[in-house]
Each structure stands twice: as C-alpha cells, then as structure tokens.
Amino acid sequence: MFRSTPIIRWRKYQERYNLMGAKCEKCGKLHYPQPALCTCGSSKFIAHKFKGEGTLLSFTDIGSGPEAYAEHAPYCLGIIQLSEGPKITSQLSDCKLEDLKIGMQMIATFRKFYSSGEKGAIYYGTKFTPKW
Amino acid sequence: MFRSTPIIRWRKYQERYNLMGAKCEKCGKLHYPQPALCTCGSSKFIAHKFKGEGTLLSFTDIGSGPEAYAEHAPYCLGIIQLSEGPKITSQLSDCKLEDLKIGMQMIATFRKFYSSGEKGAIYYGTKFTPKW
C-alpha cells in the first residue's frame, strides 16, 4: 500500500530517515523498528539511532515491483544484520546483483523511494549500499 | 472497486446492458441478477430479459461518491421493484431529488457510468428514470 497522504511519512520520519530504533529501558536490548514488547517483557523503550553499518545476510533483485515502484524497477533487495544486532529489510542502491555477496559489509545511504501519483508526495528513506 | 481492466465489464455485459436476469427452469420464478439457487432449491436457470419498468421503493441522493464516481456526483440512487417482481438498486438519471416520490413509476434507460482512469475503459449500464 502506498499512501496518497503524507501522514504515514511523517509518522515514520525518524525511523526511516535516521534509522531510529529503540533500546529497552530495562534490559538494554536494541530493536529496529521499535516493537510493542521487548524479549524481556518490558514495553518501555528509549530512542536509539543505529550507526547504519551491517552485514549482508541475503539478497535478490526485483524486475517487476508493486505498482508504486513500477518505474523504479529493477532494483536489488537484501536483509542486513546491523552491527548492533537487529536485522533490516532494505533496498540496495548503487549496486548490481553481480556485485553482491552474502557476508559483505554494507552502509546506509539516504535515497528517494517513490512518488505517490503525478503530483503526490515524494517518499524518502534509508537504503543500504556495499561498503566498497 | 472499479476495475482497471474490461473483463468484469464483459462478464456482466448482458446483465447490465440489457437487464438480463434469470428464470428458474423448475418453478418459473424470476431473478435479477441470476442467483446460485432459486428459492425452490433449483440451480437451473434460463436467461430472462426484464422489461425495465417498475415502482420506486425508496430513493436518496449522493453528494460525494466513491473515488470512481467523484466527478459524476451528485446523483440520485433508488431501489426499484421491477414489474416482474425482483428489486434492483439503481442510479436514477434525468431527475432531481425533488422530483422523486415513493411509489412512482420508473423506466430503464442506458447510460454511462464511469471511466477507469484517464485512458481507461468507459463503463455503461442501465439506470432508471421517472416515467413522466
């Protein structure tokens, strides 16, 4: 679903622009994004900004995406384990499938995602790129 | 839901263009549209074209419709009991709310419904209008 109003964009601003996740106040565990409950059972968190570095756990490419990404395809997608622990699903930018290898180091970069309709809002967020 | 492909339009062509319903082969009861089962329990029907005349059971107006009808509003909507028995939900064309009265006689007329996107298909169907 690709919202035609900017509300969702605003709500997820910190999370998506700044890789802002959460640290459990009780046990210190880090989460991205913030969950309802920590594994320790606590629901109290403080904001935690992730460094934006991690390891590529798996990757693939998408030739034909959902409607909102139609003009954006092809693009690569991967799961990165952040150096602080949590895993993140992310588009992989500035690289081709052939460049990618499980285990390689990745860093976060700020990119355009999609625009909603011809006059709609442009959505931005964090993507990951190989640390060459 | 307003389909962006013409398949649904083709499938309902007879029903919507020609008020084609069904007559139970077993008990003769008339239905619009064709149901899975007749009240008698039979699932065998033959096509039956309704005359397109009936009585207005209730009516209202819609100032702001669903997305596909946005440019089409305002319009009137009613439930008509066809002279053959079945009831039908229908847009009421060529009339204003003030013209309408429960119990008045209505006749079917062929009209444009909506177009799907700027280059999309135009959908047509039957509407009802007062028999002045």
Add this chain to the structure above:
Amino acid sequence: MKIGVIGTGLTKFGEIWDKSLRDLLAEAQLKSLEEAGISPKDIEMIFTGNMCAGALSGQLHIGAMAAENLRLNVPSTRVEGACASGALAIRAGIAAIESGAAKIVQVNGVEKMTDVSTEQVTTALMGAGDEEVEGFQGATFPALYALMARAYMQEFGLTREELAAVPVKSHKHGSMNPIAQYQKELSIDDVINASMVSDPLTLMDCSPITDGASSIILATESIAKKLNNDAVWVVGSGQASDTLALSNRDSLSEIKATRFAAEHAFKQAGITARDVHLAEVHDCFSIAELLAIEGLGLAKKGEAGKHAAAGHHYFDSKMPINTCGGLKSCGHPIGATGVKQAVEIVHQLQNRAGKRQVKKAEVGVAQNVGGTGATVVVNVFKR
C-alpha cells in the same frame, strides 16, 4: 455458556495521528493484559477483527501482527465480516474456549482509517455491500441507510425530529466518555440543519471516520473465577446472515438478521428482551439504531423512534442504549467497534462507567452489524 471477560483495553478513539495500525492494536492488547493481570505467555489464542487495513494500510494478515505484538507464536487469526468484524472475533474466541482448544484467549478489534482520503475510505467501506449490485451503481453506505430511513419513515410515519433524537442522545453519552471521538453535546436542530449527506440523513446522522483499537481477554469459567472476583460473563451469542445487497431483501425497513441473531443469543442465555437492562447497538447511521432496538425486541416495530424522542434511551432512563456514545459519538473504527461494545457493557455491569453509569444493570446486550444487515452478531453479557 459461561465464559468470563477478565480484562478489557481500549485506545482513545478519534484521529490518532501519531499511531499506526500496529501501534493502536498493540496498545489495546497490552491494556487488556494489564487489566487481567496476566502475562502475554498466558494467552493461548488470539482473534482480531479488522475490516479495511488491506485497503487503507496495505496490511492484511493482522492475526500474525497481533501475535508478534505479544512476541507469541500461538494461533492468531483475523476475522472479517465488514462492520461486524469485532463481534465475529468475539464469537471466534468463544468457540475456541467452548471447543476446549484454549482456556485464555485474547480478542481484539482495530481499524486505522485517517491515513487516507475520505473517498478512499468510502470506496473501501463499500466492500461491505454487494460490489456488483450496489458498488457498481455508485452506492455508498450513507446512501443505502438513507434508502432504509426513507422507507421506514414512509411506512411508520417516523419524523425527522424523532430520528434526530438518536444522535442527540449519543452525543450526550459521548460527552461523558473520555475515550469518545466527540465529547460535545448536540441539539435536534444541530442534527437537522447539518449538511445533507444522503437525504434524509445529515452529517450528524452518520458515524465518523475513526482510528482505534479494543481488546478483551476471555477465559473459562474456572480460570475467570480464580483470576477475577468481578468477572462479567458471556452467556449467549448469536449470529445471522442475510443477502449482501439491501435490494435483495424482502423488507427495506427492518434488519431481519438482528432478529435471528437475538433469538439464538437470548435462548442460549435463557433470557427474553424484557430481561435486558442495557444495550450497545450498531448506530452506524441513526436509523440503524432504531432498527437494532426493534430487531432485539426492545421496542415494537415502528415504535423505537417514539421511545427515542421520549428520551427512554438515556443512561438514566428506562432502556439505556449506547451509553458509550455509540458509533456516532464514541467513533466507529470499524473492526474495533464490536469489541468496544463488549467493553462498554462489561464496564457498565462492573459499575465502572463513571458519569454515564447505569444503575443496577445486570444483563447487557451488544448488537454489531455488518453492511446493511448482511451479518449481525448479538452477544449477551451477565454480571
């Protein structure tokens, strides 16, 4: 049947800008757990009612989301029957306990509606009707209920003023409910002179677009008695169906499925309509409240409007209806509504309803409608 409600949780209802679908659901889930005094690990199954998250948030599979929120791997299922989704989730929870599959179940309802345009919401809500018979014709839900209202007014002589008594009473109740979307009172003139949506229904006859979530914990009788010395009991539940399209039904001026569902629920509970002390009914549009009251047998056909106009449905009168403010004033986050109705009844039966507390209430009924009456659920609660 005797199933305990051992915990309740509600979010604020309204335009909750800073909370997502998941945030709202999680908030209600954690609240009901906290009230029940149990830990997430005590929950053996979860059922969640939701109608429109697929269309409005691109998110189906809400069952898995509800389990994830509690970090559980237990069975967790979304149930949908349009605007009756919440009460259907309660029924699924009842079946889970009655079948012996679970002893403690969490039942949730959630809807996040204010992220998108009104036209998108209108389109999504038409999924509750018959797409081919009604949706293609450009029908909307206010229009379909307006067709029922006009037919009813013609048949029974209901006046516009009598009908307006419904939202006036709802807003009076809502003004005493801290979680209600609208907490401001209305006059008859405010209702009649509001902008026309679908004649004869004005904006003040229509429930609003609302974000919100609700949650209850159900448990077997023995567990409920152990955990809660003030448990309220579900003692009857009924559900009935009718044609999706209003035009395919015999009558435009009644919701027959309410009658069928109530007959079953009342029989199971061993009560009649005379035993009912208060009811939460599905007033998505003001006419719907009158149809619900008559369908439940709390008024004779054609007479509910007169009772409304006479003030009988206020919390401190003969037959309190929608003491939470109803869908109109408390708000109508679709999937959450059916579960919120149960929460209100529970709070009333436990004497926790604050300023709008009904006196000596021991039997409460919740009636939840999908579409124009194609699905109706009636649940009976006892102190």
Add this chain to the structure above:
Amino acid sequence: MKIGVIGTGLTKFGEIWDKSLRDLLAEAQLKSLEEAGISPKDIEMIFTGNMCAGALSGQLHIGAMAAENLRLNVPSTRVEGACASGALAIRAGIAAIESGAAKIVQVNGVEKMTDVSTEQVTTALMGAGDEEVEGFQGATFPALYALMARAYMQEFGLTREELAAVPVKSHKHGSMNPIAQYQKELSIDDVINASMVSDPLTLMDCSPITDGASSIILATESIAKKLNNDAVWVVGSGQASDTLALSNRDSLSEIKATRFAAEHAFKQAGITARDVHLAEVHDCFSIAELLAIEGLGLAKKGEAGKHAAAGHHYFDSKMPINTCGGLKSCGHPIGATGVKQAVEIVHQLQNRAGKRQVKKAEVGVAQNVGGTGATVVVNVFKR
C-alpha cells in the same frame, strides 16, 4: 479429535474469464453439498477463506455472500490469514463442531485474481507481509522467498538443479490432475532457463495467478458415519504464528511456525512424522516446499533438496508430496488453496485420485502457509 469430511467440491483452477468471485464460490459450494448428498438447509454454519477480494474485486464480507449463495441465514464468517486463509477456515469449522455450536459446517476457500493487472495483484499480495518494514521497501513475495532461497543455498549447499526438481515434480503431478491450471510437464532446464523473477528464483519456481474455489463439508463423527460410509477424518490440527517480516526472525532458512503447528497437530492426531503417507504442502515458491518438508519433519534440515532431486516426492515414490500438482502446477487461488489441499488428501485417502493415486495411503497431512511463514496451519487427515 475426529471430525468427518463428508463432501468436497472444486472448481477448475486457472484463468476462469467467464466466472466472477461469487460464481466461483457458489460452484464449489454446490458441488460439496451435492457430493455430501445433503441440502443447503442441513448446513448450520459456514466459514470461508479469502485473502484479496477486497483489493481485487472491491468485495469484503464474503461470509454473507457464501450464506446468500445457499439462501441461508446461518452464521457465515470470512477468515483471513493471507495465503493460509483456507486452512484457517477449516480450523474455524473444526472449532464450531468441537464447541458443539454446529454439527454440519461448510468450509470454503475462494480467490478471483485475473480480473486485474499483475502489478495490482503483486501489490495486494504484499498485504501478507509487513507493510511498514517490507512493503515500503518495494519487497515482493518472489523477492522475499528468493532471500530465503539464497540463504538456504548458502547454508546447506542446495544446488539450483536440486531446487528445480520441485517444480518438475509438481508439473508431472499437475499433468495428471484435470482441474490443474497447468497440465504440461517441465524439465529441469525449463525451470533453470525460464525468465528470472527474483534471483535465484525463475518464473518456473513461482506459483501462478489463479482463479478458483474449493469447498468441504465437515460433520460430527456420528453424523459423518451415518451419511458417508467412506468419510475421511480430521484427527489433528495445529496453527502457529511468527513475525510478519522475514527480517525479524532468527533464521532465514527455516519456517519455524511449520514446526510448531506440526508438533501440535501430530500430537493431537497421535502420530509422528514417520506415520505420514503423503503431504500437501505450501509450495508458493519452490524453496517453500523444501522448507515445508523439513518443518514437518519429513526430512532433516538441509536434506529435502536431495530427496527432491532423488525423486522421492513423486506420487509413486517414498514420500508423495503435492500430488495435486501443488500451488505451482495446480494453481494458487490464495484463499482456495488451503481447502483444496484438504480435498486432495481426502481424494487420495478415498482412492479417488485417478492417475496420480498414491498406494495404501492412510494418513495425509496438509500444510498451508501465510506470508513468508507468519501463519502456518497443519491439518492431519486419516482414513
């Protein structure tokens, strides 16, 4: 648990241009009634699995539609858990009977997917994942399963050729199933050389877009014995949940919820994996079939690919898997799939599976997955 399956009904699977959502559902409903030899009036409750009708046909509230098709006013509910919706409907039917609320229940699954563009279907299907974590990133289901496939290949040394054995076997089975969408055999090369969808998965690793409906009638043991002298029995049922997003799980190379659901179902049925004679598993993508087989305990972790390549999963081999052709070859009308799996197991256990008949099958298992494994249902059937 011992609940009888006393009737089955399937439409053709494929691009059924001339039939609407309602037509497909009605066809399967009438077929299962006819096979059971009962009348619509014998049905006391209905549960229907559907995922995408809201997005693809603008139609929610499928429960009411199913009741209307049979001209009934009985309780009728839609259940949704993404691609596991069909098996969830079966579980709802089981709970209705086990709770004593009904003695004869109809369970349906339906999906109408070919009315809209592929992009619209892709978007709608993403409702099964996590919209905020995966959907916003432009993830698709082929891509998410490709991530699992690559991680699995790296971890266990699965080769592309071994993986291709899965759809080759599926198409062999599909070629013997008259209702299958694709009835043409494939070679390993056909799979590997097909156009790449999401590397390493090609078009021939992916289940297609399909219209179709399925239906079964469930009954109490005593009624089933009276009505059908060849009833197949549901003897165990398990369901488990996991995080919506793949990236929130511990491992990318297993579907943990399958293991949890199977443990529960097998325990309830009093069996172990060794007792299973055949299984229908959720091969939405070829990698998913291997994960399913391992999750059910029918192969050790990392070894299912070798079994597949050795041909063990053909209908006439050691451990027949997806004898109907699976989601890949029989087709995958999402909500219908889980119920269709049950139908195939029933037909096999009743010796009605024609050319693809498994010999001496007495215990069959159906595994149905929602999303990338956020919901899994395992049902066990016995002769």
